[in-house]
Amino acid sequence: MTMLTEEELDLQRSVRSFLDAKVAPLVAEHEQARTFPWEILPSLHEFGYVGGLVSPDDGGDDLSYSMLAILMEEAGRCWGSLRTTLNILTIVPYLISVVGTEEQKSRFLPDLLSGRRRAWFAMTEPDAGSDAGSLRTRASKEGDSWVLQGRKIYITNALHADVGIVLATVDPEAGPKGITAFLVDGTESDYAVHDIPHMPVRGTSSCELVFDGTRIPEHNVLGEVGRGLSTAMKAINVGRLNMAMGAVGLSQAALEESIKFATTRQQFGRPLGGFQLVQEMVVEIATLTQTSRLLGMHAARALDAGDSGRQECSMAKYYCGESANKAASLALQVHGGAGLMEESPVERIFRDAREATIPEGTSQIQILQMGRALLGQSALR
Ligand SMILES: Cc1cc2nc3c(=O)[nH]c(=O)nc-3n(C[C@H](O)[C@H](O)[C@H](O)COP(=O)(O)OP(=O)(O)OC[C@H]3O[C@@H](n4cnc5c(N)ncnc54)[C@H](O)[C@@H]3O)c2cc1C
Structure with missing residues (x-):
């Protein structure tokens, strides 16, 4: 089916x-x-x-x-x-x-x-993560350029890409209404990039970007001045769907590895999969995987139907990310000591699942955004 x-x-x-x-x-x-x-x-x-x-x-x-x-x-x-x-x-x-x-x-x-060029997307700052509206990177107009001053952190693959979208404020007094998106072309604008070593998704780099008087041509404003957060939300909604479905994939991989291991590894004279307690763990991983998939595909279908999909993408991001962590932890348990060894795919899946609840809005932020929509009251501040 x-x-x-x-x-x-x-x-x-x-x-x-x-x-x-x-x-x-x-x-x-x-x-x-x-x-x-x-x-x-x-x-x-x-x-x-x-x-x-x-x-x-x-x-x-x-x-x-x-x-x-x-x-x-x-x-x-x-x-x-x-x-x-x-x-x-x-x-x-x-x-x-x-x-x-x-x-x-x-x-x-x-x-x-x-694929001739690759891109990064920079919103997060040392003092503005979940509260993106409080970001401080400053864009000041000088002649026909914008001049950027500030730092971004945890920016995926900025070391390996030279086109970027950066969010900065043109007017700190205006709060979120001053935030503007800019296109940055690394071949015309100078900025510094440093790697920040991190635990999960080790094939990516998580980077610090430093803008110290970086000049960006006026025509690189993406969307309207002051509408940067709403521009970013369009990407973030899709990013939540992408992350949710990526988490489903991690759960699916955890399931496949667990079945493989439980049907080949023997203890007490029979395969692990013959023990009820092991079966319980494998069935729980399968259930988490399938419920996540249904929720993720439901969000995708909502977007296909022309809905904003905000609530659906938030729910999918929250549930699929948390479920991938549970599934990966159970898969590790099914594998016993082998699951903690770097040669096991489960060790990597466990680390990578840890990422699923943080970027594109943490699980807590998804809950608060869904709570606001359901209850008509914001608990965010
Ligand atoms: C691997 C990775 C890749 C990333 N890639 C990018 C990228 O490419 N571009 C980019 O811009 N950013 C990126 N990020 C940053 C990511 O979006 C942020 O880490 C995330 O939004 C959370 O912000 P923070 O880390 O500052 O945590 P904080 O906002 O400091 O939150 C810390 C904790 O407090 C909780 N919390 C915060 N506010 C509230 C509240 N009001 N109520 C209850 N709990 C709250 C959070 O849920 C979390 O548990 C990446 C992060 C990682 C780990």
Whole structure:
């Protein structure tokens, strides 16, 4: 029994078999070296990663959100770092295509969609994480340029990309209404990038960006001045769906590894899978995986139906992320000591699942945003 259409099943089968054959064999080595096989990316573009949400007029693949959700589940099932990387690479061209000017689209989209250039997205700062509206990076107008002053942290793959979207305030007194999105082209604007070593998704870099008098041409404002947060929310909503479905993929991988292990490892003269307590853990992982998948696909279908999908994406991000952590922890338990060894995929899945509840709004922020919508009162401040 499947909830997917024939076309969706075809996409799932073809991307899964490609990732199993071409990417899965590279994961252990890159995880160990904390590197990413960038050379595989152009082949992934062919499935609709990166250009999936961009219209054909702008050179994209115009996939449904449901198709994108399937792509992200498969990326997460293969490797958490792959899903994290593809999320950012997908949302940046999407944002440029929905709010960019024709000139910005023609300047940035062909390179991003072909994989000749890669992108980062920078909102988080040392003193502004969940409370993004309080960000301090300052954009001041000087002649026909904006001059940026400030720092961003935890920015995915900024070391490996040279096109970015940065959020900065043009008027600190205006609070969230001063926040503006800017396109940054690393070939014309100077900024510094440093790696911040981190625990999960080791094939990605989490970077600090330092803007110290960085000049950005006036025509690089993305969307309207003062509407940066609402511009960012368009990407963040899709990012939540991507993260939710990536978490489903991690749970699915935890399930597959657990079944493999429980049916081959023997103790007390029979396979682990013959013990009721082990069966309970495996069934719990399967249930968490399937309930997560249903919720994630429900969010994707809501977006496909033209709804804002805010509540659905929040619920999916919250539930799928928390469930992936439970599933990964159970899978580790099924594996016993082997699950804690770096040679086991479960050790990586456990670390990568830890990421699922933090970026694109923590679980707590999702709860507070859903609570506000359900109860009509904000508990955020
Ligand atoms: C691997 C990784 C990749 C990332 N990539 C990017 C990226 O590419 N671009 C980018 O801009 N950012 C990125 N981030 C940053 C991410 O979006 C933030 O870490 C996240 O929004 C949380 O902000 P914070 O870390 O400052 O935590 P804080 O906001 O300081 O929160 C700390 C804790 O307090 C809780 N909390 C905060 N406010 C409330 C409240 N009102 N009520 C209840 N609890 C609350 C949070 O839920 C959390 O548990 C990335 C982070 C990670 C870990």
